[in-house]
Amino acid sequence: MGFTDKQEALVKDSWEFMKQDDIPQLSLRFFSLILEIAPAAKNMFSFLKDSDELPQNNPKLKAHAVKVFKMTCESAIQLREKREVVVGETTLKYLGSIHLQKGVADPHFEVVKEALLRTVEEAMGKKWNDEMKEAWAEAYDQLAAAIKAEMHAEA
Numbered sequence: 001m002g003f004t005d006k007q008e009a010l011v012k013d014s015w016e017f018m019k020q021d022d023i024p025q026l027s028l029r030f031f032s033l034i035l036e037i038a039p040a041a042k043n044m045f046s047f048l049k050d051s052d053e054l055p056q057n058n059p060k061l062k063a064h065a066v067k068v069f070k071m072t073c074e075s076a077i078q079l080r081e082k083r084e085v086v087v088g089e090t091t092l093k094y095l096g097s098i099h100l101q102k103g104v105a106d107p108h109f110e111v112v113k114e115a116l117l118r119t120v121e122e123a124m125g126k127k128w129n130d131e132m133k134e135a136w137a138e139a140y141d142q143l144a145a146a147i148k149a150e151m152h153a154e155a
Ligand code: HEM
Pocket: 041, 044, 045, 046, 047, 060, 063, 064, 067, 068, 071, 072, 095, 098, 099, 102, 104, 108, 109, 110, 111, 112, 140, 143, 144, 147
């Protein structure tokens, strides 16, 4: 499904706005929401396994959070320009195998989606609206579908 200029702008502009906030704080919030929705997801992340608390400023935690946000944002741009998500061939293969290897399954993508939408909602405050939610959800769904397809191809 194609994406309108407006939808692309909603995702891009909100990500730009959020980035001015404290990124480590956003990453922590994103991960606490993931664990709140699905506590069992904790054991999948090498950097969360052995601690009871979320590690403040852990570079891996921050990297995963930022990757998910950034790639969803890129996905929005591609959906508008090309009507499909284009992640480089190698990257997509890599993304498929790393998630498969770590025991990630399809339902986890819904958990991450929920956490992502709630993180953006909180960060945007009064600027958040249904249209923005739809745009982020669609961009994420298309990206997740591409990763899941690669996971299924490999499994
Ligand atoms: C690793 C992106 C969804 C769990 C990674 C890496 C990337 C990435 C780029 C590699 C990081 C590196 O090698 O430095 C994404 C994107 C997602 C997504 C774009 C959604 C569209 C998920 C979901 C889960 C998950 C749903 C499960 C809750 C993991 C785990 C690792 C990983 C456990 C390995 C991290 C580690 O322990 O070092 N992800 N991911 N990801 N991802 Fe995701």
